[in-house]
Amino acid sequence: MGRFWSLLFLTVPILGVLTFVCAIGNIWPLNGGTLAFPADQWLPDDVSENGGVIDNLFMFILYLTGVIFIGTSIALFLFMWKFDAEKNAEPVKFTHGSHTLEIVWSILPAAALLFIAIYQMNAWVDAKMKRPTEMIGRSEVPKRPLVEVTGRQFEWRLRYAGADGQIGTPDDLHAVNDLHIPVNQEVVITLKSQDVLHSFFLPNLRVKQDAVPGMKQFVWFQANEVGAFDIVCAELCGWGHYKMRGRLTVESQEDFDKWFAEQMSEQERTEFTPSSGDDDE
Amino acid sequence: MSSTTVDAHSHDHAEGGSAWRFISTYVFSRDHKIIAVQFLFSALLWFVVGGLLALGIRWQLAWPWQGMPVIGPMLFSAEGGQISPEFYTTLFTMHATVMIFFVIIPFLGGAFGNFLIPLMIGAEDMAFPTLNMLSYWFMWPAFLLIGASFLSVPYGAGGGWTSYPPLSVITEAAPASGLPQTLWLFGVTCVGISSMLGSVNYMTTIIQMRAPGMTMFRLPLTIWAMFITAILQAFALPVLTAAGFMQVLDRLIGTGFFVPEALAANNSLAASGGGQPLLWQHLFWFYSHPAVYIMLLPAMGMASEIIACFARKPIFGYKPMVYSISGIAGLGFIVWGHHMFVSGMNPILGMTFMVATMMIALPSAIKVFNWLGTIWGGKLYFTTPMLFCLGFLSMFIIGGLSGIFMAATPTDIFIHDTYFIVAHFHYVLFGGTTLVVMGAIYFWFPKMFGRMMNEPLGKVHFLLTFIFLNGTFYPMHLVGAVGFPRRLADPYDYETFAHLLPLNQFMSICAIGMVATQILFAFNFFYSMFWGPRVGRNPWRANGLEWTAPSPPGHGNFDFQPIVYRGPYEYSSPEVDEDFYPQTQPPPKGREESGDTGDHH
Ligand SMILES: [Cu+2]
Numbered sequence: 118m119g120r121f122w123s124l125l126f127l128t129v130p131i132l133g134v135l136t137f138v139c140a141i142g143n144i145w146p147l148n149g150g151t152l153a154f155p156a157d158q159w160l161p162d163d164v165s166e167n168g169g170v171i172d173n174l175f176m177f178i179l180y181l182t183g184v185i186f187i188g189t190s191i192a193l194f195l196f197m198w199k200f201d202a203e204k205n206a207e208p209v210k211f212t213h214g215s216h217t218l219e220i221v222w223s224i225l226p227a228a229a230l231l232f233i234a235i236y237q238m239n240a241w242v243d244a245k246m247k248r249p250t251e252m253i254g255r256s257e258v259p260k261r262p263l264v265e266v267t268g269r270q271f272e273w274r275l276r277y278a279g280a281d282g283q284i285g286t287p288d289d290l291h292a293v294n295d296l297h298i299p300v301n302q303e304v305v306i307t308l309k310s311q312d313v314l315h316s317f318f319l320p321n322l323r324v325k326q327d328a329v330p331g332m333k334q335f336v337w338f339q340a341n342e343v344g345a346f347d348i349v350c351a352e353l354c355g356w357g358h359y360k361m362r363g364r365l366t367v368e369s370q371e372d373f374d375k376w377f378a379e380q381m382s383e384q385e386r387t388e389f390t391p392s393s394g395d396d397d398e
Numbered sequence: 399m400s401s402t403t404v405d406a407h408s409h410d411h412a413e414g415g416s417a418w419r420f421i422s423t424y425v426f427s428r429d430h431k432i433i434a435v436q437f438l439f440s441a442l443l444w445f446v447v448g449g450l451l452a453l454g455i456r457w458q459l460a461w462p463w464q465g466m467p468v469i470g471p472m473l474f475s476a477e478g479g480q481i482s483p484e485f486y487t488t489l490f491t492m493h494a495t496v497m498i499f500f501v502i503i504p505f506l507g508g509a510f511g512n513f514l515i516p517l518m519i520g521a522e523d524m525a526f527p528t529l530n531m532l533s534y535w536f537m538w539p540a541f542l543l544i545g546a547s548f549l550s551v552p553y554g555a556g557g558g559w560t561s562y563p564p565l566s567v568i569t570e571a572a573p574a575s576g577l578p579q580t581l582w583l584f585g586v587t588c589v590g591i592s593s594m595l596g597s598v599n600y601m602t603t604i605i606q607m608r609a610p611g612m613t614m615f616r617l618p619l620t621i622w623a624m625f626i627t628a629i630l631q632a633f634a635l636p637v638l639t640a641a642g643f644m645q646v647l648d649r650l651i652g653t654g655f656f657v658p659e660a661l662a663a664n665n666s667l668a669a670s671g672g673g674q675p676l677l678w679q680h681l682f683w684f685y686s687h688p689a690v691y692i693m694l695l696p697a698m699g700m701a702s703e704i705i706a707c708f709a710r711k712p713i714f715g716y717k718p719m720v721y722s723i724s725g726i727a728g729l730g731f732i733v734w735g736h737h738m739f740v741s742g743m744n745p746i747l748g749m750t751f752m753v754a755t756m757m758i759a760l761p762s763a764i765k766v767f768n769w770l771g772t773i774w775g776g777k778l779y780f781t782t783p784m785l786f787c788l789g790f791l792s793m794f795i796i797g798g799l800s801g802i803f804m805a806a807t808p809t810d811i812f813i814h815d816t817y818f819i820v821a822h823f824h825y826v827l828f829g830g831t832t833l834v835v836m837g838a839i840y841f842w843f844p845k846m847f848g849r850m851m852n853e854p855l856g857k858v859h860f861l862l863t864f865i866f867l868n869g870t871f872y873p874m875h876l877v878g879a880v881g882f883p884r885r886l887a888d889p890y891d892y893e894t895f896a897h898l899l900p901l902n903q904f905m906s907i908c909a910i911g912m913v914a915t916q917i918l919f920a921f922n923f924f925y926s927m928f929w930g931p932r933v934g935r936n937p938w939r940a941n942g943l944e945w946t947a948p949s950p951p952g953h954g955n956f957d958f959q960p961i962v963y964r965g966p967y968e969y970s971s972p973e974v975d976e977d978f979y980p981q982t983q984p985p986p987k988g989r990e991e992s993g994d995t996g997d998h999h
């Protein structure tokens with residue numbers, strides 16, 4: 118039976134290798150019940166400027182851990198196969214360990230882990246700490262947000278800066294769940310929550326940030342492809358969490374301006390007067 | 399005390415005489431073994447509940463909004479057998495609560511900690527038997543409170559086991575979670591009291607009550623792990639308890655520790671303010687990250703015991719194993735922020751937590767290498783306990799490595815709160831801890847009940863569990879890589895996730911298979927308890943002190959005073975002809991006492 122159990126454990130690294138093949142070849146298992154080549158669904162399409170860095174880091178960790186995973190799992194299989202008491206006639210190697218080995222397998226993983234940590238830092242700084250800037254006059258200032266996104270049960274409330282470039286003035290444009298941004302531009306948004314925690318998740322742009330009531334945060338991203346994408350709520354916000362779904366439309370500057378003007382005139386025509394009391398800017 | 403009287407003593411339900419005697423022996427018992435069995439039985443019972451809750455979740459993810467056959471109409475006749483979105487939040491909240499607080503922690507600390515600590519160190523009982531009894535009986539208010547919370551009308555607590563405010567605090571935000579959430583908080587507090595009583599007892603017992611010759615570096619790794627776990631618990635739990643009370647006060651009298659100003663939920667303005675939702679997350683994870691190790695270290699210890707025994711070889715690198723357990727515990731206190739990378743916490747703080755989190759992977763890696771070193775060059779006997787522990791090793795490699803993806807802050811931006819993390823902690827807690835717990839039940843069952851469990855049935859149980867567990871949890875990595883979020887009742891409305899339905903159905907079918915497989919285990923367990931073949935003291939030919947006591951041990955455990963001559967892993971020692979060398983066996987005449995296990999040759 119030792120042979121049988123060893124082979125069972127061999128399936129684990131085989132599964133690991135298959136995962137790699139799928140990851141590298143972008144093959145998605147069980148696409149509509151069948152294997153599809155190439156399904157292009159392993160990590161969703163990335164349409165952003167900075168998402169590629171995150172994807173590369175993901176794949177980098179996948180390769181690194183994958184090699185260790187397959188190596189250790191195969192070692193486990195080999196040891197099970199070779200040292201099975203039914204087949205192994207050699208006496209037990211009576212040993213309590215090895216200083217050299219302990220040092221080797223402490224220092225190597227430590228170095229690798231430290232390397233991963235340091236290797237990640239730039240991407241982290243870019244994503245969460247280096248807010249884009251713009252020139253106002255001759256001074257470089259943090260880029261002004263295009264839109265304020267407020268999470269509330271169970272929708273995303275949007276408020277675009279009007280002609281004055283300021284959010285919180287009477288010329289703001291209001292929308293719900295329908296976020297439009299111009300393509301190929303750095304966009305800054307203000308992220309707030311009105312009631313509980315939400316999380317603003319753009320899978321195709323590799324952006325995620327919790328919206329915390331009482332906090333005003335800035336999130337930035339740049340989409341490089343036009344199209345419509347999902348806005349997902351990724352933090353439990355109550356029974357309707359699953360339906361807190363928005364749409365991100367990335368379009369050319371002209372289309373964006375056109376859409377903006379249309380929405381604006383629509384808003385004026387219906388005399389939608391926003392409640393001005395909830396303004397804190 | 400001869401072993402026959404001891405055996406008779408623990409078997410005389412009927413002859414006990416008065417009902418009072420029965421109650422004091424088996425119900426309000428102060429004997430660590432009875433308390434262990436009480437913990438074991440209640441954990442097994444809740445394991446069933448937790449498993450069924452998981453099936454509810456899996457049903458909804460595979461066949462969203464479709465009526466559950468048979469059970470559905472009984473549970474939700476109003477909705478035509480459907481799971482409602484409110485009930486879905488209750489399902490995953492309760493699944494996690496039950497599995498963590500009523501199954502894994504009681505299995506490890508309550509059942510095996512209680513059973514093994516006195517037996518393995520050669521003590522008669524725990525240092526404080528009454529505290530020990532109380533630690534079990536404090537679980538009952540917890541059972542009742544959480545049970546009441548679950549069964550509350552119309553829905554139980556649904557804020558997730560993490561219970562993040564303001565959702566968990568502001569009743570307007572979750573209309574159904576008024577009383578149930580408060581009950582839930584009190585329930586978890588009772589579990590905390592129980593664990594605290596246990597950990598004080600374990601620390602004292604291990605420090606004070608070791609048999610002569612049982613030096614710290616002759617302790618089995620299980621005991622080291624239990625010792626470190628007890629310390630972790632003693633330092634981390636008070637923080638959770640305090641935070642829990644703060645949340646209760648927020649809910650009941652509006653203290654507003656976790657609630658900011660001007661919060662408008664469900665169109666009504668919340669009264670309280672001045673607090674910070676992130677404060678709860680810091681306090682909660684300050685306990686709950688160490689809790690991950692509370693749920694893992696004892697299992698690692700028990701796996702070391704079983705692997706060494708069935709490899710017939712000393713554990714490779716005993717001292718590095720001890721140091722890595724301690725290293726995990728120390729680092730475990732400074733990594734909690736890795737749960738909060740995208741929470742709005744200061745991103746610079748995020749970077750420091752990333753470095754600490756990367757480093758905590760190191761001791762786990764060292765342990766894996768040492769287990770591999772242990773089976774290298776041994777003689778492996780593939781008994782059921784051994785298979786479960788090798789399964790643990792294989793699964794823990796996956797679970798450990800997948801943690802690195804979340805530890806890396808930029809990568810975590812994408813996979814945070816997706817099924818990738820769900821895959822990760824199920825590989826650690828099911829593939830890791832639960833497999834060891836099952837192996838440990840097969841291994842120590844003969845000591846607990848004096849009878850063997852059925853081996854062939856155990857192997858089938860392992861085979862099916864191993865296959866189904868990978869079928870259930872492995873694809874979660876794949877859907878997680880697509881960004882499939884957790885805690886979503888119906889993710890298929892999103893264009894990005896619509897194509898993931900078939901894979902989710904596959905996972906759910908495997909989950910059903912996995913739960914069904916456990917029927918084999920339950921049958922084996924209860925059948926063997928009454929009709930399994932009787933065994934002697936040491937059926938596995940193992941070295942530990944517990945194997946020199948009668949099976950099952952009576953009151954006072956040992957019928958002789960154990961004296962310890964060596965560490966617990968001297969299998970296949972050249973000093974003796976047998977391939978095992980019990981810790982109590984005096985060295986052959988003319989030989990020096992063998993050294994501590996940690997001395998490398
Ligand atoms: Cu949500």
Ligand SMILES: [Cu+2]
Pocket residue numbers: 686687690733734736737
């Ligand atoms: Cu953690």
